[in-house]
Amino acid sequence: MSYNDEEKAVRNFVIIFLIVILVAVGLYFFTKNVVKKEETNTDTETKEVEVDTSKAIIGTMLNRKEDNYYVILYKSDDAKVSEYENLKSQYTLFNDKALYYVDLANSLNSKYYDKDNTNYTAENLEDLRFGDLTVIEVKDHKIVKSYNSVDKIKKAWNIKVNK
16 A cells, blocks of 8 residues: 555654644643642631730830729739739729730830839930839829839728738
């Protein structure tokens, strides 16, 4: 059986066409099965985040939304921390004015702790210094009063002094 030139061209075209189809199908299965796509985790867990707005840092303690509030400052690692916590609890039971807490043991606040050289009335925030326990009253973003003992704080907050 002899093929003429036209038949050879058609035959070569069909063979080349089949080879191209086989290569394309082979590449498809190769990429589908061998090269795996990165698995993406579509499960997105949402975690509820709680922000404790009663805590503050010294840099923001004068910038609260209320016009009049108190800030209590002490070190969370102080030996009298339970007494200070009790004082806060007593205040919140009977008073509506906001009370914020600043932990002087926090690294952002520790540079403001100096029990020997307190300065509650500084014009510049950088010059403020607080002792072991301090309560400041803030009005219109300015410190108007300060108290530095449990008895003075109880008197200012109208809390019974136990003697």
